[in-house]
Amino acid sequence: MSDQHQSSLPGFLGVIDRTISRIESVLLALGVLLMAANTIANVIGRFVLGDSIFFSEELNRILVILITFAGISYAARHGRHIRMSAIYDGLSPRYRKILMVLISLVTAGFLFLLCYYSFNYIEKQAARGRVLPALQIPVWTILVWVPIGFFMTGTQYLLSAIKNMTSPDIYLSTQVQDGYEEDEIEV
Template sequence: MSDQTQSNLPGFLGVIDQAISRIESALLAIGVLLMAANTIANVVGRFVLGNSIFFSEELNRILIILITFAGISYAARHGRHIRMSAIYDGLSPGYRKILMILISLVTAIFLFLLCYYSINYIETQASRGRVLPALQIPVWVILVWVPVGFFMTGTQYLLTAIKNLTAPDIYLSTHMLEGYEEDEIEV
């Protein structure tokens, strides 16, 4: 298996990690391909046939939400979120490991809270009964990706904390060791 789907976490945690990886990859690939196809079709329709696709903007809005919230989980998996590491980098490895566990746990808690609040927001939107003008889809349906993304990202950070508690090295994500690439280090 590729490193995208092969987890280095043991047992059930590895199964969860692999499932999230596959879901992220599928959502991102499908979302980006659909957005590209929709945009190309709309441009061709507008300039070649003289008519735009009436639902193109709404579809792209849905896909942007999907890609954004699947993407935050993907970025967490690959240790690609922006980090402010001036203090962190100055610490000894033992303290860096403790801080990484703490950062991962606090981030996971906040993301799970955001998941909870976004579910409440979706319930509020559902009670209003609003629909998208062109597609006639209830507005709350397009927001489902928000709590899904928060939950998957929170799970990634929780798994990162567990990985750091069980492994001797320091991990930015479940399979990304801390450190800098050679081209990131200035001489």
């Protein structure tokens, strides 16, 4: 198993963490590669053959949604979301740990709520029966990545809270320990 898919969580939680990591990796890699291939093929078609691929724009829209919502989970896993840390950095380690658990739990709660709302939105879109003009696939099918991404990201934050509750150290995510790199510290 590669280091990329290792988990520092024990047992079943580690299995969940590794599974989400694999899903993120596959979705992001496939999404980016397919978008690049589609865009290159469309450019070649337009400028060499004189005709664009009729569904290229719709396919890229689908891939942008996929990459965006798989990417938020990936960013959470690697502790890469934007943080406002002025107050947090001024706290003692004990209070930083408490705040990190609270932040992780509240964020997970909001993400699960967004997952619920996005699922309801997809149900409404499915009831409307709209289809994409070129690909002729139902619009709701391209939106399935939204609740999946919110759920995976919410799970990442929940696992981060558990990691912080069970570890003596402070973690931004299940894989990233709190602290600054030497090059991030301005003297």
